[in-house]
Amino acid sequence: MTHEYLDLQTVPHVEGAVRLPGSKSISNRILLLSALSQGKVDIVDLLASDDTAVMLAALRALGVEWTEEQTATGTIHHVTGVAGVLPNQSADLFMGNAGTAIRPLTAALAVIGGDYTLHGVPRMHERPIGDLVDALNAAGTHVEYTGNPGFPPLHIKQGKITSERLSVRGDVSSQFLTALLMVAPLMAKEHAITIDVVGELISKPYIEITLNLIRRFGVTVEQDGWASFTIQPGQVYQSPGTIHVEGDASSASYFLAAGAIGGGPVRVEGVGNNSIQGDVRFAAALAQMGARITMGDNWIEAQADGPLKAIDADFNHIPDAAMTIAVAALYADGTSTLRNIASWRVKETDRIAAMAAELRKVGATVEEGPDYLKVTPPAAAALAPATIDTYDDHRMAMCFSLVSLDGALRKGAATRINDPKCVNKTFPDYFTAFARIAK
Numbered sequence: 001m002t003h004e005y006l007d008l009q010t011v012p013h014v015e016g017a018v019r020l021p022g023s024k025s026i027s028n029r030i031l032l033l034s035a036l037s038q039g040k041v042d043i044v045d046l047l048a049s050d051d052t053a054v055m056l057a058a059l060r061a062l063g064v065e066w067t068e069e070q071t072a073t074g075t076i077h078h079v080t081g082v083a084g085v086l087p088n089q090s091a092d093l094f095m096g097n098a099g100t101a102i103r104p105l106t107a108a109l110a111v112i113g114g115d116y117t118l119h120g121v122p123r124m125h126e127r128p129i130g131d132l133v134d135a136l137n138a139a140g141t142h143v144e145y146t147g148n149p150g151f152p153p154l155h156i157k158q159g160k161i162t163s164e165r166l167s168v169r170g171d172v173s174s175q176f177l178t179a180l181l182m183v184a185p186l187m188a189k190e191h192a193i194t195i196d197v198v199g200e201l202i203s204k205p206y207i208e209i210t211l212n213l214i215r216r217f218g219v220t221v222e223q224d225g226w227a228s229f230t231i232q233p234g235q236v237y238q239s240p241g242t243i244h245v246e247g248d249a250s251s252a253s254y255f256l257a258a259g260a261i262g263g264g265p266v267r268v269e270g271v272g273n274n275s276i277q278g279d280v281r282f283a284a285a286l287a288q289m290g291a292r293i294t295m296g297d298n299w300i301e302a303q304a305d306g307p308l309k310a311i312d313a314d315f316n317h318i319p320d321a322a323m324t325i326a327v328a329a330l331y332a333d334g335t336s337t338l339r340n341i342a343s344w345r346v347k348e349t350d351r352i353a354a355m356a357a358e359l360r361k362v363g364a365t366v367e368e369g370p371d372y373l374k375v376t377p378p379a380a381a382a383l384a385p386a387t388i389d390t391y392d393d394h395r396m397a398m399c400f401s402l403v404s405l406d407g408a409l410r411k412g413a414a415t416r417i418n419d420p421k422c423v424n425k426t427f428p429d430y431f432t433a434f435a436r437i438a439k
C-alpha cells in the first residue's frame with residue numbers, strides 16, 4: 001500500500017484542448033495482430049502505459065522483435081511479425097492487470113502451444129478467465145490453473161485444436177470472444193472455424209473494434225448477428241504496413257465531462273466521428289445530460305449549457321466511460337441511474353462498490369445493486385471535501401479528479417486523491433493534462 005497522494009484545489013472553470021494518449025484497446029490488439037502477422041508493421045502513436053508495457057514485454061519474451069523510434073511528431077513501433085510461429089516455445093509472462101493483454105495472449109499461446117505461464121498482480125488473479133479457458137480446452141487446447149480454478153495464474157502446455165466449432169460465454173467479459181476471434185485464423189488452417197456465443201454478449205462495441213482491426217490485417221470474419229462468427233480457412237494475417245492508433249475514447253470521457261460540468265469548452269483531439277471505439281458514444285450520454293457537444297472527424301468538444309440533467313440509462317455498451325457518468329451525476333439536478341453495468345464488479349476493483357463508497361464521501365446518496373447504481377447528489381450547494389481511495393483503479397483516480405470542479409448547480413470540493421499513480425495503467429500523464437485545463 002503506497003501512501004502517496006495528490007491534493008486538488010477547487011477549480012472554478014475549465015477550458016482548453018487535450019491531445020489524447022493512444023487507445024489501450026486498439027494498442028494491445030494491434031500489437032498482438034502485428035506479432036501474429038506476416039511482415040513488418042509500423043505502429044504510430046501506440047499508447048505508452050502499464051497495459052501496453054506488459055504486452056510489449058510479453059512479445060519480446062516470446063521472441064517477437066520490435067523496436068521503438070521517437071520522431072518529431074510522436075513514436076513509431078516497428079514490429080516484425082512471426083506469421084503465427086513463435087521463436088520461444090517457453091516463457092513466463094507477467095501481465096500486470098491488463099485484461100486486453102492476458103485474455104488474447106492466453107488464446108494465442110493455447111492455440112499455438114508450448115510451455116507458458118501467465119500471471120499478474122493480485123487483482124488479476126481475482127479477475128475471471130474461466131469462460132475463455134473452457135472454450136479453448138473444450139476445443140482441444142491444454143490450459144491449466146495453477147491457483148484458483150477459473151482465474152489466473154495459468155500454465156499453458158501443448159494441445160491441439162480438434163473442433164471446428166467453439167462456444168464461449170459472452171456475459172462476463174467480451175474480451176473472451178475478442179481473444180478467440182483474434183486467434184481464429186490460427187485455428188482455421190484446413191477447415192472453417194465457427195465461434196458461437198452462449199448467453200448474452202456484453203460490451204458489444206469492443207467486438208466491433210476487434211473485427212475492424214482483424215479486417216485491417218487482411219482477415220474476413222463472417223458474422224451472424226452477435227450469435228456466431230465464422231472464419232474461412234486459409235486466411236493469414238498480413239501486415240497493413242503502417243497503422244495509426246486513435247486517441248483513447250475512454251480517456252476522453254474525463255475531459256468531456258469536465259467541460260460539461262465546469263464550463264468549457266474543452267476539446268479532446270484524437271477521437272471523433274471517424275472513431276472505431278464505442279466509448280465515443282459517451283458524448284451522446286453527456287448530451288442527454290444537457291451538455292453542448294460538437295464533433296469533427298478527429299475531435300470532440302464539450303461545453304456546459306446550463307445545469308446538468310439527471311440521466312437514467314443502460315450503459316452496457318460503454319462500461320468504462322460510464323464510470324465518468326456516475327461522477328458527473330454529482331452535478332445533476334436529480335437522481336441518476338446507471339443500469340446493466342454488472343461487469344464493473346470484475347474489473348480493476350469491484351467498481352460498483354468502490355464508486356458507491358467514494359461518491360458517498362463527497363455527500364451523495366447512493367443505492368448499489370448487483371448490476372446498477374443510483375446516484376443522488378447532495379442537497380448542499382457544494383460537494384464535501386474528501387480523501388478519495390482509488391483501489392488501484394486508474395478510472396477511480398481519473399473520475400474523482402472531477403469532484404474538484406465547480407458546476408452550475410453545485411460547487412466542487414478540495415479533494416485528496418490517494419495513490420494517483422494508478423493512472424499509469426492507461427494514462428500516465430493524466431493529472432498534468434487535467435491541470436492544464438483547470439483555470
Ligand SMILES: O=C(O)C1=C[C@@H](OP(=O)(O)O)[C@@H](O)[C@H](O)C1
Nearest residue numbers: 025100173174175203206320343
Ligand atoms: O476489449 C477491450 O478492449 C475491453 C473490453 C471491456 O471489457 P469487458 O468486455 O470485460 O466489459 C472494457 O471494459 C475494457 O476496458 C477493454
Ligand SMILES: C=C(OP(=O)(O)O)C(=O)O
Nearest residue numbers: 097098099100320347348
Ligand atoms: C476494465 C479495464 O481494463 P482491462 O483491459 O484490464 O479489462 C479498464 O481499462 O477500465
